[in-house]
Amino acid sequence: MSEPTNRLAGDAPGEYHSYLVRIWRPGPQAAWRIMAEAVVTGERRTFASLEELLGFLQTELRSPPAPPDQPRSHKGP
Secondary structure: OOOOOOOOOOOOOOOOOOEEEEEEOOOOOOOOEEEEEEOOOOOEEEEOOHHHHHHHHHHHHHOOOOOOOOOOOOOOO
């Protein structure tokens, strides 16, 4: 049986991004909270709005790939 992979077959390194996005409200009147977690590295980032999340994802797709042994560095909001 083959080993599991974090990339799709045929994808070059840096050509695949995987995030778990969580959106929740701690109460009915509370503001929505948003968090994206990189599946491969476990790095978590929080966002104040969907627009911030989308901006982050757009930046990620424009960034050159990080070396395999070094996660990307991000500037927080």
